[in-house]
Amino acid sequence: MGSPMVSADPDRGPEGVPLRSLDGSAEGFAGRFGIWIAGIWLVFLLEPVVDHLPPSTSAEVVALVAVALFALVYLYAFWQLKLLRDELLQAELPLRQGLVVVGVLVVLNLLEYPGLGEAALGGIIFVTATAAMVLPSRVAVPLVLLISGAGVVAVVTVPGWDADLDFPVFALVGAFLLWAVKQILARNIDLVRMRQENEALLLDQERNRFARDLHDILGHSLTVIAVKSELAGRLLESGDPRAAAEVADLERLSRDALADVRRAVHGYREITLPGEIARARGTLAAAGIEALVPTSVDDVVGDLRELFAWTIREGVTNVVRHSAARRCEIELTADRVVIRNDGVATTHRHADEGHGLRGLRERADAVGARLRAVRSGGEFILEVGP
Incomplete structure (x- = not known):
């Protein structure tokens, strides 16, 4: 009689998501048919059953019924184990359930001996294999040694x-062998x-x-729109002909903001340092703030350009939104960007907020x-x- 073997890699994860093996292939043969592979080994229980058919004594009848129930409980154990791996990513049964399953197998195997004699001893192979698979090692090892010793x-x-x-x-x-299979399954579950x-x-x-990106996009755009709306309102009240141009600019800014949001949603939005410098110049001018901005970005290191662009966008937005600045200066070097404004007020938000x-x-x-945001000598920097 051989030992029962099973290979049942988990093929489904939580919420029905298919799990993948380490090589990235889809669910494997053993994962789909593991319960049947475990059941194939039950064929070795047929020999003693056939030898006692038809049963001639009540002991043989009890033994044959016990063998049938033994096979069902054995399959139930491996079926439950597969469900737990698939649904909960657990490599073994809960301790109490596992002990009950192994205990029932032991009792059924004992009921076989009066009718089948020594042939029933083959059942202990299935009992120890099941114990190794469904129980934690600290319980399975002494139990397997005890059953084998018996x-x-x-x-x-x-x-x-x-x-x-x-x-x-x-x-x-x-x-x-089944314990080794369970260790492999447990490692795979850990990886999953x-x-x-x-x-x-x-x-x-x-x-x-x-x-963060959506905040940066909308925060800047809406700030500029708010400033220009206020300016356009004042121009309209005074009958200034520039009001029409400001309203048209508001429409353009709104469309640009909408386009930025759409590109952000699709993950294709780009930000450029020259573009942000130009935006900063226009935003500060619209807010009535004197702007001192660089005219060239050629010296800035390539991998810092996007960071500096975001810095200028956020810095200028905060100057317009939170300060009472009259003057704002942007300095650029190869590896540094500095934004200074003279509008520090008691209502200015803390730099780390x-x-x-x-x-x-x-x-x-x-x-x-590194980012540094400090107040110094009436300026916010x-x-x-680096």
């Missing part, structure tokens, strides 16, 4: 039985869990990135730069650099 004692002491240790040895070997955690982390990071600066700090950290 088999050794039985073949040596029961009168009329051959002193053949094949069954107890197969019980140990089968249990060890780790992958799902990484995917959740990446998703969370992407959500934060999108929220707000989604904008927090998101900007995250961008700086991502490329190994925002600096990003």
